[in-house]
Amino acid sequence: MGASPDDASASSPRPSLLVLYGSETGNAQDAAERIARDANRRHYRCDVLAMDDYEVTELPRASTALFVTSTMGQGDPPANMKRFWRFLLRKSLPAASLAGVDFAVFGLGDSHYQKYNVAAKRLHKRLLSLGANPIAPLGLGDDQHPTGHEAALDPWLRDVWTSLRAKYPLRDGERDPADGEEATALERCRYSVEVVDDADAADGVDKRGNKGKWWRKHVASEMPTTPELCAAAARRTRFGTSSSTRCLYSPGDSVAVLPTPGTSTGGQKACAAAAEELLRRAGVPSDAWITVRPNVDGGGDALEPAMPAMTLIMGALDLTSASPRRYFFEVAAHFASDAAEKERLTYFASAEGRDDLYRYNERERRSVIEFLDDFKSVNLPLPWAFRVAPRLRARLFSLSSSPSSHANELHCTVSLVKWKTHYGRAREGLCSNYLARLAPGASVATWIVPGTLRLPPDASTPMIVVCTGSGVAPFRSFAHERAAMRARGDKLAPTLVFFGCRHREHDCLYEREWAVFDEPRGVLAGDVDVPGAAPPADAPADGPRWFVPAFSRDAPDGSKDYVTHRIIAHGARVWAMIAAGASVYVAGSTGRMPEDVSDAFEAVAVRHGGLDAAAARAHFARMDATGKYSVEAW
Numbered sequence: 001m002g003a004s005p006d007d008a009s010a011s012s013p014r015p016s017l018l019v020l021y022g023s024e025t026g027n028a029q030d031a032a033e034r035i036a037r038d039a040n041r042r043h044y045r046c047d048v049l050a051m052d053d054y055e056v057t058e059l060p061r062a063s064t065a066l067f068v069t070s071t072m073g074q075g076d077p078p079a080n081m082k083r084f085w086r087f088l089l090r091k092s093l094p095a096a097s098l099a100g101v102d103f104a105v106f107g108l109g110d111s112h113y114q115k116y117n118v119a120a121k122r123l124h125k126r127l128l129s130l131g132a133n134p135i136a137p138l139g140l141g142d143d144q145h146p147t148g149h150e151a152a153l154d155p156w157l158r159d160v161w162t163s164l165r166a167k168y169p170l171r172d173g174e175r176d177p178a179d180g181e182e183a184t185a186l187e188r189c190r191y192s193v194e195v196v197d198d199a200d201a202a203d204g205v206d207k208r209g210n211k212g213k214w215w216r217k218h219v220a221s222e223m224p225t226t227p228e229l230c231a232a233a234a235r236r237t238r239f240g241t242s243s244s245t246r247c248l249y250s251p252g253d254s255v256a257v258l259p260t261p262g263t264s265t266g267g268q269k270a271c272a273a274a275a276e277e278l279l280r281r282a283g284v285p286s287d288a289w290i291t292v293r294p295n296v297d298g299g300g301d302a303l304e305p306a307m308p309a310m311t312l313i314m315g316a317l318d319l320t321s322a323s324p325r326r327y328f329f330e331v332a333a334h335f336a337s338d339a340a341e342k343e344r345l346t347y348f349a350s351a352e353g354r355d356d357l358y359r360y361n362e363r364e365r366r367s368v369i370e371f372l373d374d375f376k377s378v379n380l381p382l383p384w385a386f387r388v389a390p391r392l393r394a395r396l397f398s399l400s401s402s403p404s405s406h407a408n409e410l411h412c413t414v415s416l417v418k419w420k421t422h423y424g425r426a427r428e429g430l431c432s433n434y435l436a437r438l439a440p441g442a443s444v445a446t447w448i449v450p451g452t453l454r455l456p457p458d459a460s461t462p463m464i465v466v467c468t469g470s471g472v473a474p475f476r477s478f479a480h481e482r483a484a485m486r487a488r489g490d491k492l493a494p495t496l497v498f499f500g501c502r503h504r505e506h507d508c509l510y511e512r513e514w515a516v517f518d519e520p521r522g523v524l525a526g527d528v529d530v531p532g533a534a535p536p537a538d539a540p541a542d543g544p545r546w547f548v549p550a551f552s553r554d555a556p557d558g559s560k561d562y563v564t565h566r567i568i569a570h571g572a573r574v575w576a577m578i579a580a581g582a583s584v585y586v587a588g589s590t591g592r593m594p595e596d597v598s599d600a601f602e603a604v605a606v607r608h609g610g611l612d613a614a615a616a617r618a619h620f621a622r623m624d625a626t627g628k629y630s631v632e633a634w
């Protein structure tokens with residue numbers, strides 16, 4: 001995206017700002033675009049690009065570069081900055097190669113992750129080591145803050161603008177906007193929408209009008225599904241594939257699912273009503289066919305050929321579940337005809353309205369359709385609706401099937417996300433509930449995404465697995481795959497599984513399968529003896545051996561039993577397996593779980609391995625660095 005206050009008549013040179021982002025799910029890109037809009041209002045030209053779309057060898061010639069990046073995976077840079085980052089890490093780059101570049105870095109992360117904001121921290125450090133000049137301290141946005149990363153972005157941006165203004169003063173007749181001042185003009189919308197008549201539409205590639213090029217470009221495959229109950233709060237979704245799954249994926253991979261509630265029986269009515277309302281406000285008939293095109297220098301995907309507006313909106317926009325971002329409110333303020341609504345929206349979009357916006361919007365998980373109901377005078381033109389309304393986005397699910405054991409099927413194990421908001425409104429996660437409600441045989445848009453958890457290449461490597469809730473998914477895949485390896489003649493080392501959930505009765509996922517895997521000489525016990533790792537001799541004959549559950553809410557006295565307690569209780573076995581070269585895996589939803597688990601392992605190393613605390617930490621850091629300790633948390 002190029003942004004452009006005209007500086008041809010400038011009396012003194014003012015730099016063009018370069019805003020480079022690394023973003024996986026769009027938050028950092030959104031922040032980068034906001035920085036560019038702010039920059040324009042402060043009379044700077046600005047170019048905004050994903051880091052990998054920028055010619056990195058040009059960087060030494062940039063005078064001012066602002067970097068915005070999230071951290072993904074377990075402390076990894078997002079996919080669209082990986083090439084850029086690899087280049088910056090080259091040892092051959094001279095120490096002063098960026099001496100002429102002023103820079104600032106803003107990170108987006110989540111302090112529940114152990115490697116909090118490390119991509120931004122590493123980038124900041126590397127830019128310093130290459131001689132670049134910081135114009136603001138490293139800014140760190142945290143998903144855990146009640147108002148998200150915006151809480152840190154506002155003060156960071158203030159520092160950046162102050163520093164730049166000191167270097168590049170205003171010229172005669174110019175002024176900077178005051179805090180909270182409404183933008184007088186919107187940027188040029190990056191989309192244009194053309195309503196086409198039926199004759200043109202009939203020439204479209206997809207004459208049925210359901211799915212055009214856009215759909216085929218973005219969606220790799222559609223698979224028929226069978227939702228099944230596997231515990232009260234979770235469902236297993238079975239996807240049938242027409243080809244063998246053997247070469248489709250490896251254990252540890254995930255399936256991405258694009259929820260389209262507008263096509264499901266449960267969501268169809270609400271989504272259609274929302275799309276109709278959006279079209280009514282935009283003044284477009286609900287039976288219109290439309291083409292959405294990017295404006296040439298505005299960027300964005302082309303959504304063509306023409307297709308029914310209702311189909312496109314229901315297939316691309318999330319109007320009934322996700323909360324819109326702050327920019328939505330800024331744009332909505334422009335299109336509000338009622339003065340009171342305009343004033344409220346302008347306040348929401350301002351820095352001082354941030355907390356109230358959070359209380360109205362994110363905390364209540366307010367959807368676009370609910371917003372339209374509250375703000376009756378907002379008539380968003382369709383191009384702007386495509387620009388600022390939340391997009392339907394895919395969610396990942398670790399595959400719980402094994403390519404060797406479940407031919408022509410992919411399984412995922414889905415926890416249903418449901419909660420009550422601060423004001424007691426019942427909300428639910430879009431994709432988990434969409435999957436749970438699918439009618440058997442319904443088709444779903446899916447594609448495979450490589451995971452970070454990998455079975456050791458050698459079946460004789462012991463494994464320790466720690467998981468909570470649906471975090472069991474990749475390890476069910478591992479267990480089935482190892483069973484298949486054994487059937488092919490491999491000798492298995494033991495696998496020790498710690499599984500945590502609330503109640504045995506409702507939440508113990510795949511309990512019967514684990515009971516079979518945990519039989520004497522079963523897949524978990526394996527064939528290769530690891531001295532000191534066997535279950536205690538006095539363990540009850542019918543009790544768990546290698547599958548060790550922790551039910552946190554079942555104790556009659558109300559005490560809590562977590563996987564961390566079980567790891568410590570089985571510490572001698574755990575250490576025996578680690579000493580024998582076990583690979584350790586942790587998976588499940590975030591919170592403090594991965595951190596607590598690593599603390600428990602360190603405590604085991606101190607107690608049973610005779611290490612001091614620092615040596616224990618160093619031991620697991622080494623395992624992490626060499627791929628022997630892997631975490632997948634969500």
Ligand SMILES: Cc1cc2nc3c(=O)[nH]c(=O)nc-3n(C[C@H](O)[C@H](O)[C@H](O)COP(=O)(O)OP(=O)(O)OC[C@H]3O[C@@H](n4cnc5c(N)ncnc54)[C@H](O)[C@@H]3O)c2cc1C
Pocket residue numbers: 254321395396397398399412413414415416417418419420428429430431432433470471473632633634
């Ligand atoms: C690599 C990877 C593997 C994964 N594997 C699995 C898996 O095997 N099984 C599985 O079930 N999930 C898995 N997930 C998570 C999954 O991708 C989805 O994030 C999850 O299913 C929720 O999606 P949803 O669409 O139902 O909820 P969304 O519509 O995305 O809503 C989730 C959001 O709702 C809000 N929210 C949720 N609960 C509350 C609450 N109590 N209070 C306030 N706000 C709340 C939060 O903002 C949360 O981010 C995985 C994620 C990743 C990244």
Ligand SMILES: Cc1cc2nc3c(=O)[nH]c(=O)nc-3n(C[C@H](O)[C@H](O)[C@H](O)COP(=O)(O)O)c2cc1C
Pocket residue numbers: 022023024025026027028029069070071072073074075076078108109110111113114115116117118143149633634
């Ligand atoms: C699968 C996943 C892994 C993540 N890993 C980390 C992490 O290791 N460290 C961190 O600070 N934040 C982590 N986060 C939080 C993201 O950095 C944060 O949500 C950010 O706003 C995402 O920005 P993006 O949409 O631009 O990618 C993770 C988020 C997800 C969904």
